[in-house]
Amino acid sequence: MAEGSISRRSLLVGGAVTVAAGIAGFFVARDTWAHSTSTIAGANGYGAPAPAASGEVLSALSQVPVGGGIVLAAKGVVLTRVAADWVKGFSSICTHEGCTLASVSGGTINCPCHGSQFSAATGAVVHGPATLPLPVIPVAVRGADVYRD
C-alpha cells in the first residue's frame, strides 16, 4: 500500500516537473523567436538601421536627375529617375558585403568597394561580385517631393 502511494506521488511529481519544463521551454523558445524576428525586421541584414516610417520626405524631386539618381546614405535610400515621371527607391546598402553605394551613373547604381553595379531601373545585379538585387524601397512622388511610401 505504502509502496503504491509512493509510486503515485512520484508519478504526480514527475508529471509536474515535466509540465514546468514544458512551460519554461515555451518561454525560452518564444523569446528566442521574438529576438530573431525583431533583428530581421529592424535591420537590412547588414547591421544598418531600420528604415524610417513611411511618409518621410526623402528629397525634392528636382534633386533627382532624370536619367540618373542620388544616394541618400543617411536615409538608407538610393533614388533613381529613369524617366521624368518614374522615380524608384532602393536600399543604399550593397548586397555583396554591405558597403554604402556611392553613385548612380550610366544606368547603374555603383558600389565603390568591389565594383558591383545594379540596374537603376530594377535594382538587379548588372555586374558582380554581388549576386542579389537591391531591396526595393517603395517611394512616391507627391507634388514637388519624393516620399517614402
Ligand code: FES
Ligand atoms: S560591398 Fe559592394 S561590391 Fe562588395
